[in-house]
Amino acid sequence: xxxxxxxxxxxxxxxxxxxxxxxxxxxxxxxxxxxxxxxxxxxxxxxxxxxxxxxxxxxxxxxxxxxxxxxxxxxxxxxxxxxxxxxxxxxxxxxxxxxxxxxxxxxxxxxxxxxxxxxxxxxxxxxxxxxxxxxxxxxxxxxxxxxxxxxxxxxxxxxxxxxxxxxxxxxxxxxxxxxxxxxxxxxxxxxxxxxxxxxxxxxxxxxxxxxxxxxxxxxxxxxxxxxxxxxxxxxxxxxxxxxxxxxxxxxxxxxxxxxxxxxxxxxxxxxxxxxxxxxxxxxxxxxxxxxxxxxxxxxxxxxx
Amino acid sequence: xxxxxxxxxxxxxxxxxxxxxxxxxxxxxxxxxxxxxxxxxxxxxxxxxxxxxxxxxxxxxxxxxxxxxxxxxxxxxxxxxxxxxxxxxxxxxxxxxxxxxxxxxxxxxxxxxxxxxxxxxxxxxxxxxxxxxxxxxxxxxxxxxxxxxxxxxxxxxxxxxxxxxxxxxxxxxxxxxxxxxxxxxxxxxxxxxxxxxxxxxxxxxxxxxxxxxxxxxxxxxxxxxxxxxxxxxxxxxxxxxxxxxxxxxxxxxxxxxxxxxxxxxxxxxxxxxxxxxxxxxxxxxxxxxxxxxxxxx
Numbered sequence: 001x002x003x004x005x006x007x008x009x010x011x012x013x014x015x016x017x018x019x020x021x022x023x024x025x026x027x028x029x030x031x032x033x034x035x036x037x038x039x040x041x042x043x044x045x046x047x048x049x050x051x052x053x054x055x056x057x058x059x060x061x062x063x064x065x066x067x068x069x070x071x072x073x074x075x076x077x078x079x080x081x082x083x084x085x086x087x088x089x090x091x092x093x094x095x096x097x098x099x100x101x102x103x104x105x106x107x108x109x110x111x112x113x114x115x116x117x118x119x120x121x122x123x124x125x126x127x128x129x130x131x132x133x134x135x136x137x138x139x140x141x142x143x144x145x146x147x148x149x150x151x152x153x154x155x156x157x158x159x160x161x162x163x164x165x166x167x168x169x170x171x172x173x174x175x176x177x178x179x180x181x182x183x184x185x186x187x188x189x190x191x192x193x194x195x196x197x198x199x200x201x202x203x204x205x206x207x208x209x210x211x212x213x214x215x216x217x218x219x220x221x222x223x224x225x226x227x228x229x230x231x232x233x234x235x236x237x238x239x240x241x242x243x244x245x246x247x248x249x250x251x252x253x254x255x256x257x258x259x260x261x262x263x264x265x266x267x268x269x270x271x272x273x274x275x276x277x278x279x280x281x282x283x284x285x286x287x288x289x290x291x292x293x294x295x296x297x298x299x300x301x302x303x304x
Numbered sequence: 305x306x307x308x309x310x311x312x313x314x315x316x317x318x319x320x321x322x323x324x325x326x327x328x329x330x331x332x333x334x335x336x337x338x339x340x341x342x343x344x345x346x347x348x349x350x351x352x353x354x355x356x357x358x359x360x361x362x363x364x365x366x367x368x369x370x371x372x373x374x375x376x377x378x379x380x381x382x383x384x385x386x387x388x389x390x391x392x393x394x395x396x397x398x399x400x401x402x403x404x405x406x407x408x409x410x411x412x413x414x415x416x417x418x419x420x421x422x423x424x425x426x427x428x429x430x431x432x433x434x435x436x437x438x439x440x441x442x443x444x445x446x447x448x449x450x451x452x453x454x455x456x457x458x459x460x461x462x463x464x465x466x467x468x469x470x471x472x473x474x475x476x477x478x479x480x481x482x483x484x485x486x487x488x489x490x491x492x493x494x495x496x497x498x499x500x501x502x503x504x505x506x507x508x509x510x511x512x513x514x515x516x517x518x519x520x521x522x523x524x525x526x527x528x529x530x531x532x533x534x535x536x537x538x539x540x541x542x543x544x545x546x547x548x549x550x551x552x553x554x555x556x557x558x559x560x561x562x563x564x565x566x567x568x569x570x571x572x573x574x575x576x577x578x579x580x581x582x583x584x585x586x587x588x589x590x591x592x593x594x595x596x597x598x599x600x601x
Contacts, residue, residue: 041405048399
């Protein structure tokens with residue numbers, strides 16, 4: 001009955017409701033407003049991506065031209081001297097990121113295991129919150145902290161202080177990615193493991209962790225790539241040096257790194273050093289891009 | 305035949321110890337992460353003590369930074385930090401929101417959309433020092449060609465900052481927008497709303513807490529960003545209202561002076577670091593509260 005009435009009124013122009021008003025009117029202000037707003041949104045997306053391509057173009061053109069085999073094996077040149085490279089900076093970055101990973105991987109993975117496997121109400125929520133807040137702490141503050149905790153205590157700039165600072169920056173990334181990947185393992189897997197008599201540590205270490213290992217490794221790789229590009233925490237913990245890392249001194253002296261080299265050589269007026277800065281920047285970005293793309297592909301295939 | 309019957313054995317002593325050790329190691333390490341925040345506060349606070357006692361709160365409003373006369377104040381640095389961050393927000397909030405809306409609507413097929421999302425995320429992955437390098441050799445010469453800018457200054461620093469924080473705003477706002485119940489959009493469209501009427505009057509208000517959280521997270525990042533800003537802002541320790549003039553931020557003050565500082569100057573720098581840490585901590589905590597509220601909806 002009601003439907004009949006509706007239909008009737010729809011077709012009756014005298015009821016004040018006209019059926020054609022339901023059609024989309026291409027020239028009405030509402031439609032035009034929508035079109036304009038869509039245009040603005042599309043334009044801002046374009047505007048957001050343009051800087052990425054401009055920066056990548058410059059890095060590729062300027063970076064590749066300054067790279068050669070000797071760049072990877074030689075020491076940084078003094079001003080106005082041609083040639084040279086940043087072999088010591090590559091080694092220094094590898095050492096410090098390695099120290100950072102050695103500290104942050106066990107700590108971060110175990111913390112994430114606690115969060116996802118033994119989560120006990122409020123404590124877990126608080127630790128997740130603290131992890132998120134830690135990831136927002138400016139990297140320069142982490143540098144100041146490492147300076148005050150390690151450099152002032154041992155009275156020397158060192159690769160250890162730099163690695164310690166990097167570890168703190170890597171921790172939140174590792175905890176978050178591990179925590180999230182552990183959560184994706186279905187509860188059934190754990191129950192099956194416990195059901196056939198496994199203990200907690202057996203369940204976690206032999207069943208749950210192996211199931212999600214690729215995702216955890218992806219997270220670790222991502223954190224390593226980020227750490228390699230960090231400059232601020234190394235400025236006054238590892239400082240910089242023109243020389244190779246000194247194993248005889250147990251690395252307890254200033255250590256070069258790629259990122260600090262980019263900074264130091266970008267702000268000097270010497271052309272050969274500036275070119276090395278572009279080369280080092282190119283390598284850093286290549287590292288970050290490669291790990292981002294690989295990790296994206298790895299997580300895209302995730303099946304659970 | 306009794307040995308064919310299944311028997312349930314209790315955990316052996318060793319097993320139990322291993323289990324408990326594993327549990328407690330995980331627990332202690334998890335709490336250690338929260339402990340790091342406390343450790344940072346205490347460690348930096350103790351080292352800043354001499355300067356806190358010497359200058360008190362006047363440190364915040366004093367403009368001179370003079371190691372010779374031992375007069376230290378961070379007002380110009382705080383001014384530069386706040387102004388550069390807010391200029392950056394002014395640029396990247398509208399653009400970031402535009403990106404978030406564009407990438408949460410069905411303008412492109414999902415495959416294309418995912419690629420654009422990834423490209424925007426890549427902006428956040430480029431190291432800060434690389435932005436600084438690019439700014440010195442490309443952005444500053446470019447800006448010099450048509451503005452009164454004469455070298456490093458507030459404008460290039462704020463512009464680079466806006467590029468660096470844009471992915472944060474775009475990604476978190478997009479999450480907030482896609483988290484809005486599809487039923488609300490359907491209801492709006494069912495009542496006759498156009499796409500943009502639904503977005504502006506229904507979806508954005510519903511996603512507002514997450515969007516504001518994302519903006520605050522970006523603000524925290526901008527306040528603490530160091531390398532790119534240090535390389536582009538000119539590090540002039542005075543307040544100048546012109547965006548074309550060199551300026552300074554708390555983080556670039558730290559980056560420039562720490563390695564060569566000694567005595568009271570170290571304490572003053574620690575004090576400045578403590579102020580920056582506490583400001584970003586408050587901003588981050590508020591942002592996290594807003595973003596977690598979003599996840600609960």
